[in-house]
Amino acid sequence: MEEPKLPEEKALRSLNFIEEIIEEDIRNGVNEGRVHTRFPPEPNGYLHIGHAKSICLNFGLAKKYNGMTNLRFDDTNPVKEDVEYVDSIMEDVKWLGFDWEDRLYYASDYFEQLYEYAVTLIRKERAYVCDMSAEEISETRGTPTRPGKESPYRNRTVGENIDLFARMRNGEFPDGTRVLRARIDMASPNMHMRDPVLYRILHAHHHRTGDQWCIYPMYDFAHGQSDSIERITHSICTLEFEVHRPLYDWFIREIGIYPPRQIEFARLNMTYTVMSKRKLLELVQQGFVSGWDDPRMPTICGLRRRGFTPESIRNFAETIGVAKRDNIIDVSLLEFCIREDLNRRANRLMAILDPVKVVIDNYPEELTEELESVNNPEDESRGKRKMPFSKTLFIERDDFMEDPPNKFFRLAPGREVRLKAAYIIRCESVVKEPETGRITEIHCTYDPMTRSGMPDSNRKVKGTLHWVSAKHAVGVEVRLYDRLFVKENPDDIEEGKTYKDYLNPDSLKVITAMVEPAVKNAQVSEKYQFERTGYFSVDKDSTAQNLIFNRVVPLKDSWVKTEKVK
């Protein structure tokens, strides 16, 4: 597929609030005008469209201000993390079109340094080893409106703390018996400042450091310092970390290291889907979808398999903007972005999703004509292809009505339509199954003088249909995807229900479509527009004998609307 000519940045767009902050910093000479961002995922799940927003933001900002972006895995919890996720995340970021060059880091790279930082805090009497259980710590933390109680271990001597912390590291204590805590303020109105846990004992194998450590830093103790070590200038993260910021600033100040500036933005929500890693994992594990890359998933790999392009997702991220208020973006905007992209780059093909037979009574029995059709009306350079035409065709069952309303522009008894790139035909009669009344054959006559390109073909007819020659058609599997949930906001649950009660039972329909022979050239992940029906992408499960197409998105259809109005 060709490279994009998408105007990814509307030339004179006004600045978003993050750009304003950055430009102000540049004006004030903060960090000598340097801009350095990072994308810091935890490798415990697959990336989704919400992460794409963050990735586009971080890499986009760095690009705009001639800076750099690091990829850093926040891998401080070995029990939840896995290399499978590390690999998928790198693949997805690359696929989106971003490059961290040689700046691939892991929080685990800094474990030794982080340990030293902890010792520094102990020496300053700003941290202590606490022997309380998790339950006790939780009980003594207080509530948002009531202060907590100080730990009885809070006033241990520096020497005792140093010794105990070293022995924690040496593996002398079982999991859960002790933690290292910051010594801040158990009465702080900010819960995160109430002597938070810095290190816990975890005799677990880490995907990178192996069995080298049996104590691991908490995210809060690792994240800000990791940014500092990497000399990140602007740490962009989501809103829920806003209340953590005072803690991060406290660490940086007490340890005395380089201070990044954290800026929080509102995470992306989208209608008819869920975005939390926990829920997505549940959908996968409980078999509601076929995997992380199920084309109905809002994951990057799901969207990729569905047939979305990186350009369309980047353009989407640009279009939704960024702010601090909670938001829920209409999926139709995402759909618009992929249609806009695919309209210009996808070649057209004629495919009949729900075939009904058409017999051209006055067309010679044995004749096959090779007719030409344009591959992409938006792009002359894509050229033309040949389509076989013969006496028996398939058209879409929807394109015929025995007793049509006035607004129906398609085929009906006595009416004429154009077959795209072929002839104008008229319906003469229909054949039905006697018991069911189901139409089995539509008999038509064609006007030989109306073949596309001939003078008589300019005759005005109301409708143009797509078609395939029955004996030349190729059967392919088509997976028709629809939204995963029936409710706009599946997180908005009624009494006694869960988000899973709103799953759409019709989110996947598998059918066999009849397609013109040119489809045989289709390659995996190639995108096509099936004329008049939608955009389709060749699924990776395809074989030479059995092509499989995923419907990316249907074409806009103003007929269904007119039809519904009735």
Place this chain on the structure above:
RNA sequence: UGUCCGAUGGUGUAACUGGCAACACAAAUGAUUCUGGAUCAUUAGAGUCUAGGUUCGACCCCUAGUCGGACAACCA
């Protein structure tokens, strides 16, 4: 009876930082079309959460409310 954050058409984001509320999606109408797609033109829809205040002038500044969100993992 806490701290922090937020509030602008149906949705999202703007408003030269105090000067006639704009853009995109969605919607509607018409033109055009060998895709009821695309394209083009047009229309409708908010007076900016509320109440006060400052000001010649407030979406923007101040005060007090209201509503919504985040925070009480040895998760991130």
